[in-house]
Amino acid sequence: MSSPGKSCIPAQRLAGRDLGLIRGERVLFRDLNFDLAAGQLLLIEGPNGSGKTSLLRVIVGLVQPQDGTITWRGADIAKQRQAYHDELVWLGHRLGFKGDLTVAENLRAEAGLRRMSAAPDLPVFEQLGIAALTGLPFRVLSAGQQRRVALARLLRVKAVLWLMDEPFTNLDAGGQALVTKLLQAHLAGGGTAVVATHHELNIDASVQRIRLI
């Protein structure tokens, strides 16, 4: 938020206007607004069951909100789905890898779906501490190792927008520090991120917070 009060359309990336979502009888949130520019992080906080994941799924476009719109680079995301998806990477609660395939086979299948960095994968695997695991079936990895493999998606896909649901789950202290470091580097490089978590996040970046109750 370098210039509050002044509208800066070119820098603005992701924005939510008057968002509202009702699930069953419950109003999860209403009249929610946010405005994210390059280098900014949106932190969605709140206790379990407060609708963090639901809000994240609305922002990513999996769920239609009852009210309001999400815009990406000034246009409604529902009208430019492919362009929006081309620039984002989603790290959900379920990781999206096949247990019976090896790590390498899983990652290869993913390369057909998204724009991948042309850089070699090995340095990425070494950075994440999974270089020795690529020949193993995904199923036999520990929960923390599986999380680390999923982090490879963030590094291999050169996306502008990262959306992460509870990224610290199952990770050890080293892994949590790694996620923070990756986020920090992403934001410093002009990326944008939306993170839903109940963890404390010590990050040196421009952070906006949404607290759900």
Next chain:
Amino acid sequence: MNAGNSTAPSLFDGLSAIVRRDVLLAWKRPGDVLNPLFFFVIVSSLFPLAIGPDAEQLRLLGPGVVWVAALLATLLSLNSLFLGDFEDGSLEQLLLSPQPLPLLALAKSMAHWLIGGLPLVVVAPLIAISFQMSVDTIGAMLLTLSLGTLSLSLLGAIGAALTIGLNRGNALLSLLILPLAVPILIFGTRTVSLAATGDAYSAGAYFLGAYCMLAVTLAPFATAVALRISNE
């Protein structure tokens, strides 16, 4: 950011990545493929034993029995079409990929046919022999079964996508798909029967071909919409 040093996958890359992944997965977990196949073989090979060795009767009943068994075996395997992807989160990644969703739905259907439909077509001649079918009849059956099971994989994907989040979706899935599957069954059986009696059977084969083309062009779009709805 630096989008310059990255390569965007082509449409064909997306299609082949899904097909290859699903076939590889089936290769590593052969039970999923073999269950419907065993069902097909057992059901259709028990009939000749129950009916008896009367060749005339077998020739009369054969096409219907083989077709019903193939239809049921395909319906059995349809339920799991999107279930695995839904449970491990791969489906979210498909929905959020920049590739067009109908293309990915088409890839899923094609993989399902390669895994489920093609093996049925391959073993069908063995079953046909036990029904005393002639070579010409077997040819007609292979043609109609190929077109029919491919149509079923494509149309069934719509139902599988709609019933994804439901707990006991299997019965509902069969109910949804049956009205679309019945024409395939009628024309498939009739075509093989006509071939068995030595009559011209090309009309039925043309109908199945047209039905299959219709399914290839329209079903992936319906499946894509159904996937978006059931993932809300």
